[in-house]
Amino acid sequence: FYTRAHRFMDAYRRGLNGKQAAWAAKKYHSHRVLPNDILEELDREGIASED
Template sequence: MLPLTNKEAEIEKNVRACLDKVDIEKIWRFANWSAQFMDAYRCGLTGAQAVWANKKYRGHRVLPNTIMEELDIANCI
């Protein structure tokens, strides 16, 4: 754990040191996962619906335009 500080330069140094410890592949996975959820929320889905849609369309970057119809068929609405 790094020491607490209020100095902006120290904070930036600490953030960079922490990010250097994280594998870049994990950062990319988290970024993609977050983008999928943001797209689901933009489509008007709730949290539970977003989870369902992201499991179903795991390899896709965005959800299809027919997602609301598919949610209705799957009784997720």
């Protein structure tokens, strides 16, 4: 549970919304934090922010 929560906290800290954070947490399930280029990867995958 701790690792999953930590991944979500890292996503929110980077400015991701809930849908983006869930996608990133699922994709990087074996990592504690998300990669630095996560925003570019979200753009490539077509998961846009809902601003």
